[in-house]
């Protein structure tokens with residue numbers, strides 16, 4: 001959550017010449033997303049999603065470009081982006097593994113799953129493997145408690161997980 | 175009295191009427207061929223106010239957690255002024271133990287869209303935003319496709335059978351959240367919809383008066399809207415043949431528990447899943463008939479009746495009826511989302527409490543000090559107790575803390591703190607032994623250590 005502080009004040013801002021929010025994407029958003037809402041600001045979440053989908057995360061420069069596009073201050077966009085779990089203000093791995101740790105999943109064996117993942121990937125929660133392939137995270141209830149324990153890997157929900165089948169699952173990912 | 179035939183699950187195979195492995199997405203054509211959008215047509219033939227009267231007469235209560243009568247909420251809107259008014263659909267479903275909206279969105283999205291159109295007609299709302307939690311990737315996509323079908327078939331858009339509302343073509347927009355439980359709270363949802371952090375607003379003003387973008391707004395849960403089509407199709411009296419009415423002598427002003435309801439069962443049962451039954455079914459009956467009984471023939475230890483915010487029941491409350499009156503009957507917060515979690519005799523309630531405290535500490539939005547600090551400290555203390563380092567004083571402190579935070583004691587803006595309060599307080603009160611065992615042992619050890627150090 002927002003009050004769990006993330007380092008942004010002292011981090012140097014990396015910049016590149018090529019914009020993150022390119023003209024083609026802007027045109028698409030202008031046609032499809034902006035007209036849905038009575039204010040430009042209301043497009044903040046969909047625009048953040050769109051830019052993150054394209055780049056994997058939201059660099060500070062992207063936040064600034066989004067702010068310009070929506071007619072907001074960069075701080076306003078950052079304020080929103082930093083509040084939500086799904087927006088990444090630092091790079092993440094190719095595959096984001098979000099293991100549910102809420103109550104039904106804990107009752108059904110989430111701990112064994114985590115042991116396996118720590119062992120297999122050699123990372124703690126919040127870290128990315130050295131090859132940049134996997135980022136391990138916890139999630140709160142994913143709304144699939146009847147098939148606990150479960151995890152999201154990128155956009156796909158995986159249910160009825162066991163240490164063995166998650167092992168096989170990760171091995172199969174390209 | 176058991177449900178005669180499925181209503182919400184009419185097109186979604188569910189035991190005992192069908193095999194869940196046969197579930198498939200219901201398309202627009204299939205929905206219409208099986209009587210879909212009939213309720214909308216009947217609603218359309220009525221004056222908007224008359225539709226509100228039908229929903230009022232059905233005594234339908236909100237399925238999102240608070241159980242507020244839907245028709246009464248719809249009646250709160252101020253008179254039209256020609257400017258925009260909104261419907262926001264709460265599909266943020268994030269309460270641990272809850273996955274019922276997930277099933278509706280997965281298989282029968284048009285049932286929701288029909289309810290949305292009915293509500294827009296009745297309340298004169300020109301735009302509906304479906305706020306769906308960010309983690310429901312697949313469901314959001316299915317919803318977007320279903321909305322496209324609905325536009326193409328004259329439910330929304332320029333060809334809508336509703337005609338223009340507030341001088342605009344009725345619009346329906348899918349809006350994805352980005353991972354925050356608090357955006358399920360209705361005013362947190364509105365802030366998030368407006369592109370801000372999901373900080374709940376101080377009420378009043380209530381959303382019906384000043385909601386999304388400062389305009390009159392109705393907020394309803396997915397399941398609440400989904401049942402509106404069948405109600406408009408078959409009538410309020412039909413709806414009231416199901417569920418539980420008022421006991422003799424209770425005045426008609428007290429809302430009852432009519433209608434069918436989706437119940438999610440998870441935890442230590444043989445057949446976890448979503449099942450549809452009338453309100454008022456006993457927990458034991460639900461678990462045995464639908465959930466296939468407790469796993470491994472074990473004995474019951476604890477029950478979460480409706481998502482963890484509602485608190486916990488003990489085994490001797492197994493026969494409690496699941497209806498909107500459950501709070502008063504069983505000393506819990508209420509029916510909540512009707513997401514039932516079953517814990518067997520081997521469950522240790524200390525880690526359960528720790529898990530729940532962590533959830534609330536993680537999801538508190540941080541605006542109110544009692545909630546932000548209270549949930550954080552409860553989590554720390556429970557972690558300490560679980561590690562064997564707790565003292566009896568910690569237990570007293572936990573009780574004091576959990577009893578003093580919440581919108582109902584009047585110390586916080588929203589109900590998240592009440593959820594944390596009830597969950598931790600009921601676990602402590604009903605399973606005191608589990609906690610006392612842990613702390614007593616450790617106190618003995620730490621005294622020893624203390625005397626050795628002298």
Ligand SMILES: Cc1cc2nc3c(=O)[nH]c(=O)nc-3n(C[C@H](O)[C@H](O)[C@H](O)COP(=O)(O)O)c2cc1C
Nearest residue numbers: 236237238264266267268358359360394395398589
């Ligand atoms: C912390 C918190 C979280 C909530 N989460 C949800 C949710 O995920 N889905 C939902 O429908 N209602 C949720 N609610 C209840 C809503 O605030 C609101 O009462 C409900 O959406 C109204 O719809 P209904 O009357 O149809 O139930 C939550 C409430 C609180 C206090």
Ligand code: SF4
Nearest residue numbers: 539541542545586588
């Ligand atoms: S009670 Fe908790 S979650 Fe609700 S507004 Fe206050 S701090 Fe935020």
Ligand code: FES
Nearest residue numbers: 100105142144145
């Ligand atoms: S508790 Fe893990 S999906 Fe609900």
